[in-house]
Amino acid sequence: MRRRHFFLSCAPLALTAPDDAGEALWRDYVAWYRTRPDTDFNPRLSYLAELRRRGLSPGEVERRGRILESLAAQRRAELEPYFFDRTYRSSEPRFNAQPNSFLAQAVRGRKPGAALDIHMGQGRNAIFLAQQGWQVSGFDFSAEGVARAEAAARTAGVRIQATVCRHQEFGFAPSQWDLIVMTYAWIPLREPILQRIIRSLRPGGILLFEQMLETSGGEHAAPWLPRRQEVLKLFAALKTLQHEELTARPDWSWRPEPLVRYLGEMPAG
Ligand SMILES: C[S@@+](CC[C@H](N)C(=O)[O-])C[C@H]1O[C@@H](n2cnc3c(N)ncnc32)[C@H](O)[C@@H]1O
Structure with missing residues (x-):
């Protein structure tokens, strides 16, 4: 697999601020x-x-x-990549560092192609997919996460294309991917970016989504958490292959919580 693809574009992170006393x-x-x-x-x-x-x-x-x-x-947003850097640097990660089990089950027996891991973290899913023969690209704004993903790929003897990038700057061109992975990603689900992500699937391509459910009903709820049954609306452009809402221990929590698993396919034509 080539190291750089023409369709992956990402502007550098801009963290400059106005010159003020603080x-x-x-x-x-x-x-x-x-x-x-x-x-x-x-x-x-x-x-x-x-x-x-x-x-x-x-x-x-x-x-x-x-x-x-x-x-x-x-300016909280400026700290977010560093928050995750700290998480990935930890010697005792507070998340499941193994590949996501729903993903492992979803790709079993499926012909590998081009996969994009959105908010790839330390690469647990990207490495797994590359080992199954997928050509994997991924991005994350945590430089530490991406560095760890690249190091893990080298150790595993597989190639991935990992980029330090905010999703706001990532180029989601139409019809690129056979598989898009969004496990515990921080994509704001009700903003146009989600539909751009969906359109970047090739016909017959699949999108896998796993996330905790938003159950508080609060107006300050995280925009990346779907409400109950909401994924069917959010991913309405796709044909639903699997949809499950259950209480189980999410990969990014240490206690059982309501979560959703969704697998959808881009219809042909
Ligand atoms: C809960 S973690 C999930 C990581 C990975 N998908 C997994 O399942 O292990 C959320 C990830 O989103 C990344 N992230 C959050 N906001 C982002 C943004 N605006 N652009 C790029 N990455 C972002 C974080 O750095 C973090 O790695």
């Missing part, structure tokens, strides 16, 4: 955040403790804490 503080905090282990559940608090250690007065620490609180609310 910029230096924010940058210092981000640098601190990136070094923290994933067992630091409140990096902001530990950063303020670090400022005290650096000799800042209690009043100054409090002032910076307030600025940081408001910056963190506005």
Whole structure:
């Protein structure tokens, strides 16, 4: 498989910010955040403790804490890739690092082709698919995840094309993929990007989706979580091959929760 495909395009991550008084503080905090282990559940608090250690007065620490609180609310998205970097760097991953079982079952006996693993993480599914003969591409905004996927591919003696990229910048061209994998991906399901992803399937291609269900009904629910029975509407352009809503332990949780598994096929013509 070639290392680079012409249809994979991704603009560099743009993390620049307006030049304001809090910029230096924010940058210092981000640098601190990136070094923290994933067992630091409140990096902001530990950063303020670090400022005290650096000799800042209690009043100054409090002032910076307030600025940081408001910056963190506005600029949380900038930290997200680093949050997952910390997760993938952990020596005790808090997710199932083995290939997704629904995926393993769905591709059994299926002729391999071009597969795209959206939000591939550390590559658990990409490596598995490559071992089954699929030509696998994948992307994720976690540089650590992608680096680990590439290293795992080398160890396994398979090739994958892994890119550090936000989905907002990924080029989903029509009719490219025989298989699209979305396990626990953070794609906002009710935005046009989902339909672009679906259209990037070739006729006869399949899309596999597994995710926890949104059951709180809250208005601040994560946009990547579908509500009960909603996947049938979201993936209405596809022919449903499998759809199951059950309570089981999701790959990204340590306790049983409502989750959905969906497999759909792009109709021919
Ligand atoms: C819950 S993990 C799932 C990872 C993988 N699909 C799996 O099943 O193990 C969500 C992944 O989405 C990635 N991600 C979240 N938002 C993203 C974005 N806007 N662009 C690219 N990757 C993103 C994270 O880095 C993380 O690896």
